[in-house]
Amino acid sequence: MVDAAIEYAKTLNVSKDGKDLWVFYVDEATLSNVPYYARPMVGFGATNANIGKKFESWINEGKSPAVSGVLRLYQTLLDLGIKPIFITDTKEEFRQVRMANQKKAGYHSWFKFICQ
Template sequence: MRLVVVFLFLATVSATCHANCFIEQVVHQIHPLRPRSGAGGYRLENINCQSWRLAVETKNIINWKLVPEACEGYIGHYMLGKQYRKDCETVANVAIEYAKSLTLAGDGKDIWVFDIDETTLSNMPYYARSDVQFGALPYNDTKFNEWVAEGTAPPVPASLRLYQTLLPLGFKIVFLTGTAERFRAIRTSNLKAAGYHTWEKLILKGEADKGTTALVYKSKKRTELVNSGYRVLGNMGDQWSDILGDNAGDRTFKVPDPMYYIG
């Protein structure tokens, strides 16, 4: 069954539902997307989509532009199904274990850096649309910015749980995103509505960093933090460019994202 089934379901999600119930609800809607080969492998035209996703997550496949057409259904099944949720929970569990093992200095300079898109906030309602199809169609900057401007992205539940654990431990939270500075007000309200109510800094991409790669931009911003006295003890993102480069942090954690690649 086409992914439009998922899109139609998303349109019916009650507006009164709290943001963090979104992924919990869509888990059950994915069942019409039947695997095309054993164990959800989607083996078509010599592409095994499980293997393709593993290669993406381990950075063996880089600089890719689109999800292979043969894997569109598989990626939709994964992102809206239970496995994505479980994978994110595993990352959060390991991060929480690490955070609890630390003894913080207590001077307010121990920080945890979070990316936003597909790390703390989910753009699943956007990527499930029939004109996006989980990264199988070309990225449209205008359409995506229109979605961001709506300010309705729900949280990634596992990341929200990590965030809620870090605050009472004494960590200061820094959100570091490639979102343009002009969206500061809407991103602020979206984060708060999703449950992220407190942070030390929200760093967005300004005109001075326009045209730089994500890796260069995020390295630069983390270095500025370190030079001002902060210690990056933890860093979480969905892209390798979030967690590589200068001053990446004492420990880095990657949540899965097979829908797009940002270098």
């Protein structure tokens, strides 16, 4: 799927006027939360004890790894002159930690970062 998106992006007539944008969804698209779901206390959703607070704690750790294929797409788009926009369901109070996690994972720049 990512290879198809990269091939499509390469066919675009990018104007290089700064108005060419690509929207990425953060949660399970640019950043993976699989390490969180794999934790014994979460059990891939098998437990239901205060999952929301546990997930917020995970976000606050800033340890979500990049989804490698999407990171490759992101890098290709930057090379083509397309500006990324990131959208997340993460609450506004976690904006700074989520943005820092994005940078740590390799997504170092964007046009906008939009939280819930």
